[in-house]
Amino acid sequence: MRSPPALDAGRHALFLDFDGTLVGFADDPAAVRLPSVVRDRLIALQRELGGALAVVSGRRIADLDRFLLPLKPVLAGVHGLERRGASDEATRLLMTPDALDAVRERLQETVRLEPRLGLEDKGTALVLHYRRAPDLAETAARAMREAAGGRDDLVVMVGNAIVEVHPAGMDKGRALADFMAEPPFRGRQPVYLGDDTTDEFALDRVREMGGVSVKVGPGVTAAEYHLADVAAVHRWLGAGSQGEGAA
Ligand SMILES: O=P(O)(O)OC[C@H]1O[C@H](O[C@H]2O[C@H](CO)[C@@H](O)[C@H](O)[C@H]2O)[C@H](O)[C@@H](O)[C@@H]1O
Numbered sequence: 001m002r003s004p005p006a007l008d009a010g011r012h013a014l015f016l017d018f019d020g021t022l023v024g025f026a027d028d029p030a031a032v033r034l035p036s037v038v039r040d041r042l043i044a045l046q047r048e049l050g051g052a053l054a055v056v057s058g059r060r061i062a063d064l065d066r067f068l069l070p071l072k073p074v075l076a077g078v079h080g081l082e083r084r085g086a087s088d089e090a091t092r093l094l095m096t097p098d099a100l101d102a103v104r105e106r107l108q109e110t111v112r113l114e115p116r117l118g119l120e121d122k123g124t125a126l127v128l129h130y131r132r133a134p135d136l137a138e139t140a141a142r143a144m145r146e147a148a149g150g151r152d153d154l155v156v157m158v159g160n161a162i163v164e165v166h167p168a169g170m171d172k173g174r175a176l177a178d179f180m181a182e183p184p185f186r187g188r189q190p191v192y193l194g195d196d197t198t199d200e201f202a203l204d205r206v207r208e209m210g211g212v213s214v215k216v217g218p219g220v221t222a223a224e225y226h227l228a229d230v231a232a233v234h235r236w237l238g239a240g241s242q243g244e245g246a247a
Pocket of ligand 1: 017024029056057060131159161162
């Protein structure tokens with residue numbers, strides 16, 4: 001796969017995944033770090049792009065703000081179930097948090113019985129983490145399937161050393177399409193960078209829209225272009241190579 005073309009600030013809208021794209025991985029999700037040189041470059045890019053810069057992540061918006069501030073991009077959190085558009089002051093939730101109550105109870109029991117698994121409660125989604133115990137990948141997947149109980153109002157997704165459940169009806173592709181229908185994105189060509197299976201929804205959508213789809217790292221993808229790793233993303237953004245961003 002080819003390297004992506006240079007960003008054209010007058011024409012493009014830039015969408016960035018967070019973990020595995022802007023920052024490297026760590027055992028503890030709270031331990032990642034966005035190098036200040038990258039954050040400063042993103043602040044400059046946001047201005048050059050007329051505000052058409054969004055981070056589209058599986059993380060919560062409050063969590064993303066902790067890593068990104070003073071950069072305040074448009075944000076889709078929890079795969080679009082949380083949203084803060086260009087004209088929004090506050091985060092909007094696209095679901096009722098009690099939708100996951102029964103699943104939460106079952107997963108709490110799972111991690112009580114197997115403490116090497118971690119449970120991340122994002123309110124709008126629940127995640128079982130097994131990065132510290134890769135041998136528990138199948139155990140985690142099975143526990144999640146059983147906890148979700150075949151409910152068709154929920155979606156179970158596999159990510160990088162995680163398995164996650166959240167209400168059906170939203171993914172990163174839909175989140176991106178919603179932003180593209182609004183200023184300051186409307187009329188621009190989307191550019192999306194992402195590394196994980198959950199990014200494929202957005203990479204697919206960007207190809208349909210005639211945009212620039214960029215897969216970061218290894219793996220099967222719908223993307224047209226490729227960057228090797230987080231350091232290559234930083235260089236492509238014009239922020240040099242200052243480490244991968246894991247603490
Ligand atoms: O959509 P993203 O921005 O890529 O977020 C996806 C998930 O990111 C976090 O988990 C991942 O990063 C952790 C820290 O490096 C790592 O420990 C974990 O194994 C990775 O899957 C976050 O904790 C999840 O909630 C996000 O869905």
